Structure formats: C-alpha cells, structure tokens
Amino acid sequence: MTPPDAADLVAALIPWYRRHRRDLPWRREVDPYRVLLSELMLQQTRVDTVVPYFERFVARWPDLASLAAADEEEVLREWSGLGYYSRARNLLRCARLVAEGGLPSTVSELRALPGIGPYTAGAVASIAYGVSAPLVDGNVERVLCRLDARSEDPRGAGRAPLWARATELHRAAGDEIHPGDLNQALMELGATVCTPRAPSCVRCPVAAGCRAHGQGDPLAYPRRAPRRRPTPVRGVAGLLWIDGGIVLGRRPAGLLGGLWEPVGAEHPGGVEPEAALVAAFATQVGVEIEIVSRLGVVVHTFTHRRLTTIVYEVRGSGAPTPKARYTEVRIVSDPESVPLSTLARRILAVGPQLGLPLAAEGS
Ligand code: SF4
Known part of the structure; x- marks a missing residue:
C-alpha cells in the first residue's frame, strides 16, 4: 500500500474539520497574541486544563501591550500549576520585545523571539496570519506516522521526513484552503480521533488511505526507540x-x-x-x-x-x-x-x- 496522496488527504480532512472542530476559546477570536498564548499553554498540557488558565490570562492581559507591562511574578502566579514555567517567562519577554509593533508574521522572524520554536512559529504564522507554514506537534506526528506507516522514530531520523510530508500537504492544499485550518485539522484529528492509545478509525475521515489502519495495527506507530528511564x-x-x-x-x-x-x-x-x-x-x-x-x-x-x-x-x-x-x-x-x-x-x-x-x- 503506497502512502496516501496528499491532495486526497487534504480533501477529506478539511470538510471533517469544519464540521467537527471543537469550540475552544482561542478559536473564537483569532489574533496573533491569543494564538501564541494558547499554543504555549498547550505544550505538554491538556486542552481542558488550559481553558480556564487561558480565559483568566486574557481577561487580565487582553493584549501584548498589557502583558508587556505586567510584573513577572504576577504572570508566573497566573501560570502557577501549568508547569514548564520557562514558557511564561519567554512569553513575557516576547511581549516586551514586540509590544509596540505586534508579533511578526513570518516563521523566521517568529523563531528569532525567545522560546518560539518551529512548531509555535508555524502555528502563529499559519493560524493568525494565513502563512503557508507547516507544523509538526505531537498530534500531527502521530497522525502522519500512522497514515504513512512510517518505520523511523519521529524524534530521531524520522523527524525531517515528517516535516517534509507536512510541507507536501500544504502544497497540495494550494490557495483555496487556509493554512491555519489545515494545521488545526491535523492537530484536531490527532487530539480527538487518532488518539495515542485508542484511535477511532471508524470515525476517521482519512481511514480509506491510512496505511496503519490498513495493516490493522495503528498502535504500532509512531515507532520509537526505547526511552531512557528517569x-x-x-x-x-x-x-x-x-x-x-x-x-x-x-x-x-x-x-x-x-x-x-x-x-x-x-x-x-x-x-x-x-x-x-x-x-x-x-x-x-x-x-x-x-x-x-x-x-x-x-x-x-x-x-x-x-x-x-x-x-x-x-x-x-x-x-x-x-x-x-x-x-x-x-x-x-x-x-x-x-x-x-x-x-x-x-x-x-x-x-x-x-x-x-x-x-x-x-x-
Ligand atoms: S485511520 Fe486510524 S490510525 Fe489512521 S489516521 Fe485515522 S484514526 Fe489514525
């Protein structure tokens, strides 16, 4: 079975996303600050944990300028319990750097800001600015590994091919489809259907082309090298x-x-x-x-x-x-x-x- 065609995947995925996407607070009003904040909060953290934090945060600091003027201790206190506090400190540093001009729109400029890696830059550029920028987070990684039945560890040798595959999907989407929708559709599929331990292939819009599903063993992917014990x-x-x-x-x-x-x-x-x-x-x-x-x-x-x-x-x-x-x-x-x-x-x-x-x- 050959890997599914990129154009077919996009054609199946986008209508599904438009019908099934969850109503999340950062999707109701899209602006670069809210996209950045939500993406930083969501790293390593579950959506239902993030929602109340996000709502409190934007109620208190509704934009970059108000956040830039905040005291670091207050910001950390609002973040308290979310963990990975370097995210909060970097967010504040970003806000202070770009408070006047706003967040930049290109991946390279975004990546020059503190704490913004390729994934977060791709999310802000694509969702907030409509830039055709791929991204690979944990959800996208799992979906793509299963769709193509990839044999390499996506955190090792399989990383670059995965980004290349995500780029291919963006190319196939062309100008008709908002790049932010494509990225969010892949992430949404991973979060709600192609979940780590219980993928629901019967509900999956791309099941027809999925190689892992065809093999009858989605849980075999992503393939991972054994982890070092803590x-x-x-x-x-x-x-x-x-x-x-x-x-x-x-x-x-x-x-x-x-x-x-x-x-x-x-x-x-x-x-x-x-x-x-x-x-x-x-x-x-x-x-x-x-x-x-x-x-x-x-x-x-x-x-x-x-x-x-x-x-x-x-x-x-x-x-x-x-x-x-x-x-x-x-x-x-x-x-x-x-x-x-x-x-x-x-x-x-x-x-x-x-x-x-x-x-x-x-x-
Ligand atoms: S068919 Fe199953 S394994 Fe394949 S992408 Fe869909 S949910 Fe994941």
Missing part, C-alpha cells in the same frame, strides 16, 4: 509555620526560576533525611529547626528525573533570611498569593492546614 533522586522538604504563615523561598534564575517553594533539598543518600533537612534550613534560610512529624511523600517526575520528596512538619527559631539557594524568603499566610511550581503545590498540599487541592503530577 534517574531516581531523593529529596526532603519542611513545612515551617511562623505566626500563622508558612516559610517559602524564591528560586533564582534557572530551573523553576522565580517560583516559590517550601524549604528543602535533594540529598544523595548516606545522610539521614531529617539531618539533610536540618542542614537545608540552616544553610538556605538561617533557621535552626527540629522535626515535628513526617507528613508524607511526594513523587514528582521531571523530564529525566524522578524526585521522591519526604515532607516534614518542622518548628524552628530565628528569622528566616535568604541564603545559598534563594533570592528572597517570605512568611506567607496564603500560598496561592505567590507563584508556585507544581512540585511546590504538591508538597504544600501534604500539609493539611493549608487546604490546598492536590495538584496532578507534572513539572
């Missing part, structure tokens, strides 16, 4: 209440930079976790603590690391001041008032006094 890492964290507030430290630039967290540390073993926590409080915030009780354990996976953190309630003496690890330390009565990483939210949720909802695992 490295296990151990950590400790302490919940220290002073005058009704909890002690939080603000991380410096870098991983989770600018976000707040309870005091803690990774510990490589060979040291009792309680001793590691006592040392962490002394070196990071200058407070002598004693352990009150062990509250629980939080297991959190970053891209390549699986961090198992034991959470303790502690009491201590002395005024907390920022030392080695933090740029700032505060005693916070409402932790929701500062931007927290997802990991910090999960650690705080172990402390029943705070009444925080448990956050899902993620970065």
Whole structure:
C-alpha cells in the first residue's frame, strides 16, 4: 500500500474539520497574541486544563501591550500549576520585545523571539496570519506516522521526513484552503480521533488511505526507540509555620526560576533525611529547626528525573533570611498569593492546614 496522496488527504480532512472542530476559546477570536498564548499553554498540557488558565490570562492581559507591562511574578502566579514555567517567562519577554509593533508574521522572524520554536512559529504564522507554514506537534506526528506507516522514530531520523510530508500537504492544499485550518485539522484529528492509545478509525475521515489502519495495527506507530528511564533522586522538604504563615523561598534564575517553594533539598543518600533537612534550613534560610512529624511523600517526575520528596512538619527559631539557594524568603499566610511550581503545590498540599487541592503530577 503506497502512502496516501496528499491532495486526497487534504480533501477529506478539511470538510471533517469544519464540521467537527471543537469550540475552544482561542478559536473564537483569532489574533496573533491569543494564538501564541494558547499554543504555549498547550505544550505538554491538556486542552481542558488550559481553558480556564487561558480565559483568566486574557481577561487580565487582553493584549501584548498589557502583558508587556505586567510584573513577572504576577504572570508566573497566573501560570502557577501549568508547569514548564520557562514558557511564561519567554512569553513575557516576547511581549516586551514586540509590544509596540505586534508579533511578526513570518516563521523566521517568529523563531528569532525567545522560546518560539518551529512548531509555535508555524502555528502563529499559519493560524493568525494565513502563512503557508507547516507544523509538526505531537498530534500531527502521530497522525502522519500512522497514515504513512512510517518505520523511523519521529524524534530521531524520522523527524525531517515528517516535516517534509507536512510541507507536501500544504502544497497540495494550494490557495483555496487556509493554512491555519489545515494545521488545526491535523492537530484536531490527532487530539480527538487518532488518539495515542485508542484511535477511532471508524470515525476517521482519512481511514480509506491510512496505511496503519490498513495493516490493522495503528498502535504500532509512531515507532520509537526505547526511552531512557528517569534517574531516581531523593529529596526532603519542611513545612515551617511562623505566626500563622508558612516559610517559602524564591528560586533564582534557572530551573523553576522565580517560583516559590517550601524549604528543602535533594540529598544523595548516606545522610539521614531529617539531618539533610536540618542542614537545608540552616544553610538556605538561617533557621535552626527540629522535626515535628513526617507528613508524607511526594513523587514528582521531571523530564529525566524522578524526585521522591519526604515532607516534614518542622518548628524552628530565628528569622528566616535568604541564603545559598534563594533570592528572597517570605512568611506567607496564603500560598496561592505567590507563584508556585507544581512540585511546590504538591508538597504544600501534604500539609493539611493549608487546604490546598492536590495538584496532578507534572513539572
Ligand atoms: S485511520 Fe486510524 S490510525 Fe489512521 S489516521 Fe485515522 S484514526 Fe489514525
């Protein structure tokens, strides 16, 4: 079976998309800022998680100019819980760079902005400006790999041919079809029909030409080289209440930079976790603590690391001041008032006094 013809695919896909596309807030009013914001939020994150974040964000900062004037801490706080905070910081940097002239329309100019890769540039250029720019995100990758029954790993040797195939579809679409519709149709098919674990081939508009479906084994694609298992890492964290507030430290630039967290540390073993926590409080915030009780354990996976953190309630003496690890330390009565990483939210949720909802695992 030869790979399906590009023109046939486009002809089947576009009417299906027009009939079945979901009513999502960023589709109701299309402008470059809203496209960029939605695409950044949607990276690594599910649509139903993103919708309330997106709506709060645009209600507060309806355009690039208002966002450009925002304080970074406020932006991170609105992003809090979505994870991958470099996206929020880069968005703010973009807004400040282009606030006056607006976002550029070409892929190359968009890619010159902080945090905008080929996928996001293709989305903004095609959806907001109608530029014929292909894109390959996780959904498109899966759909194209299955349609053509591709034997190469799309994250390795199969990457370039996949972009070439996406480009071919755009060429086949010609001037009649909005390039943003074509990209969104492919993404929508992957998100709602050709899903990772349960593709619904009976509902699929391109099933007739699909090679993986023809082979009776869509789940065999995309083909992937085995992944490296995340490295296990151990950590400790302490919940220290002073005058009704909890002690939080603000991380410096870098991983989770600018976000707040309870005091803690990774510990490589060979040291009792309680001793590691006592040392962490002394070196990071200058407070002598004693352990009150062990509250629980939080297991959190970053891209390549699986961090198992034991959470303790502690009491201590002395005024907390920022030392080695933090740029700032505060005693916070409402932790929701500062931007927290997802990991910090999960650690705080172990402390029943705070009444925080448990956050899902993620970065
Ligand atoms: S026929 Fe099945 S495997 Fe092929 S694109 Fe459609 S849903 Fe995916």
